[in-house]
Structure formats: structure tokens, C-alpha cells
């Protein structure tokens with residue numbers, strides 16, 4: 410028995426925010442953003458779009474590609490740190506929007522690694538027989554938690570959603586392995602302090618800009634390189650493979666320099682690494698599913714190829730999944 414990706418879809422909001430636009434907002438330059446991050450532009454959700462709206466649009470594309478009815482979906486897992494609201498879960502709002510009336514629904518909070526965590530859970534739930542058809546979505550409206558006065562973070566983030574549908578199959582396709590990790594000791598390197606049970610929203614928390622994402626980029630950078638390289642190696646070994654067997658690496662798109670350093674660590678050529686950071690920036694849990702769909706559309710991978718998805722993010726969390734397409 411294997412697991413097949415029977416449908417994949419993404420949604421990128423129409424509005425484009427360029428580095429030139431950001432030059433008008435904060436003291437920055439296209440040159441700094443491009444050389445330090447690799448980002449040229451990012452997408453921003455419209456005022457009437459929330460995370461579930463992006464997720465539903467990506468899921469509808471995946472359902473149409475899979476040629477299934479929403480009734481056939483047994484579970485919906487949404488990875489997000491920018492839910493529509495605390496509760497109900499964004500996945501329940503997606504279930505309603507898709508009319509996927511037979512699906513269980515729950516969210517995963519693992520920041521930028523959320524889609525990898527969700528994919529791993531979906532894989533195990535199918536292999537154990539709990540579900541047969543699972544819709545896994547990474548959807549984020551990072552622009553809603555971005556401090557547009559903070560040049561350290563506002564140049565990095567974007568909005569997007571990506572969705573895949575997994576189904577039990579007799580074909581050789583499979584999710585060969587996954588490896589997940591976390592270290593809560595570094596929870597203060599990337600976080601949003603306000604609005605939770607520790608600091609509920611008050612005029613004071615708003616004045617202190619606590620409802621925006623805070624990040625210590627420089628410290629994260631070093632941990633990200635090691636954690637991503639290490640988790641990719643562990644997942645590849647769990648699949649009984651080596652780096653040479655991998656046709657395409659799809660890393661979390663946070664910073665081109667992190668990606669290059671990970672590739673160097675793993676001794677893989679950048680030709681085998683998929684990049685779309687220049688177009689979308691860091692869209693947290695949406696980066697890897699959006700990139701996987703683009704890699705397939707652009708013909709960078711074909712049926713039977715081995716692909717590794719690698720992510721790292723707040724928590725801190727990290728993880729990798731090895732897929733045979």
C-alpha cells in the first residue's frame with residue numbers, strides 16, 4: 410500500500426507588494442532586500458480575504474485536479490499561525506466552504522513547519538487506516554501579523570495557500586518517510602506576544618505593538634541552517650536513501666542565503682533546489698505546497714521522482730518529508 414498525491418493546488422492573492430513599494434514604507438532598499446534575502450516581491454491578501462478564503466481557493470483547485478467530490482474527503486488538516494479566529498478552527502471554516510460534510514477537521518500550529526507536520530500526520534493516519542482521503546493545507550495571511558513599521562520583518566513575509574490531497578493507493582507512489590523536531594527553548598526568537606491567554610488584547614498591548622510578529626533573524630539564521638540540513642538527512646536516511654537519490658529539494662523559502670547554506674551542508678547542487686522566494690517571500694506554512702505545485706507545473710519533477718520537502722520555523726520547529734511522486 411502507498412499514498413498518492415491525487416491533487417495539488419495553490420492560491421496567491423492578486424496584490425503584489427514590491428521592494429520598491431517597501432522603500433516608501435520603511436528605511437530599506439531593493440538592493441538590501443535582494444542581496445540579504447533573495448526576495449523581490451510578495452503577495453498580500455485583500456481586505457476581504459482571510460486565511461480560510463485562501464485555503465478554500467487552493468483546496469478547490471486540488472479537488473478539481475483530483476477529480477473527486479468534496480464528500481470523499483475524510484479529514485481536513487490546516488496548518489496555520491494566522492487563523493481566521495481563535496476558534497472555531499480554520500479547518501472547520503474550510504470544511505464549511507468546501508461542503509466537505511464527511512470530513513473531520515483540525516488545525517496544526519507549527520509555524521513555517523506546519524505543512525510538513527500536517528503532511529506527516531496525514532501520512533500516518535492513512536497508513537494506520539484511520540482515514541483514506543486527506544486534504545492537507547498550508548494557508549497564511551502573514552500580512553495581518555506584520556508590523557509595517559519594522560524593517561527587520563516586514564520585507565520578508567507574504568500571503569499564500571497551498572493544498573494537497575492524499576489518498577491510499579496500490580500504485581508505487583508514496584510518502585516514504587518523515588522526520589519532525591522542535592526546541593521550545595528558542596520560543597522567544599520568533600513569536601507574537603499579544604492576543605493569547607498570557608497577554609490578552611488590551612489598549613496597552615496594542616500600543617506596545619504586541620499583536621505583531623517579532624523575530625531575531627540573525628540568531629534564527631544559524632539554527633535554521635543546521636536544523637534544516639539535519640532533518641533532511643534524517644528523513645532521507647529513514648527512507649533508506651542518500652542525498653544522491655533525491656531529484657529535487659523543496660526547502661522552506663525564508664531566505665536564499667539559508668537555502669544556499671543548507672544545500673552546501675548537504676553537498677547538493679543548487680540546480681536540484683527549487684526556488685520561488687523571489688516572487689512570494691516567506692509565506693510560512695504555505696511555502697512548500699506552493700513550491701511543490703510550481704515544480705510539477707514547470708516540469709522540474711515527474712512521476713516516479715523523489716522529492717524532499719524541508720521546513721523550519723517558529724517554535725522552534727523543523728521537519729522533512731520524502732515523497733516518491
Ligand code: UT7
Nearest residue numbers: 437438441521560561564626627629630633663664721722
Ligand atoms: O521562516 C522561518 C524563520 N525565519 C528565518 O529563518 C529567518 C532567518 N533570518 C534571516 O533570514 C536573516 O537574519 C534576515 C534577513 C532577517 C536579516 O539578515 P541578516 O543578514 O541576518 O541581517 P542582520 O539582522 O544581522 O542585520 C544587518 C543590518 C542591521 O544594521 P546594523 O545593525 O548592522 O547597522 C539591520 O538593522 O541590516 C539592517 N537591516 C536592514 N537594512 C535595510 C535589517 N533589516 C533591514 C532592511 N533594510 N529591511
